[in-house]
């Protein structure tokens with residue numbers, strides 16, 4: 739396994755729509771990419787990481803979200819689809835492509851998603867709270883959407899100002 743380098747905003751790959759993973763791509767290369775992504779995410783102390791964030795414009799992401807009083811939601815979602823959403827949550831969100839930036843983003847509270855695992859088998863997840871926020875955030879990455887795009891115009895303006903400051907101090911590259 740190896741730690742991959744994470745693309746920071748405004749890397750162009752972050753704004754491209756990822757290509758679906760084809761049936762013939764469920765092989766050793768995909769397994770290697772997925773285990774590298776898990777390692778990269780763990781090293782960066784993230785709870786989710788999408789392929790475009792490591793420069794691969796494909797529709798897949800890994801997640802490892804702690805759940806209070808339960809097992810962590812640790813999965814790889816290949817070709818993820820949001821099947822249903824319910825409710826609403828408002829809270830701080832971060833992104834490994836925006837180091838040091840946290841901003842309030844409104845998301846749905848519960849998500850039912852369908853995807854394939856690394857072997858190509860289809861499965862569904864029904865999650866809430868942080869895991870739901872993570873799935874929505876990472877599926878956005880597969881569509882070339884970053885969390886900046888989900889903020890209110892005022893919060894986006896504040897976030898952009900903060901990014902400029904972080905860039906100047908060299909904490910962002």
Ligand code: NI
Pocket residue numbers: 832833834835875879
């Ligand atoms: Ni992100």
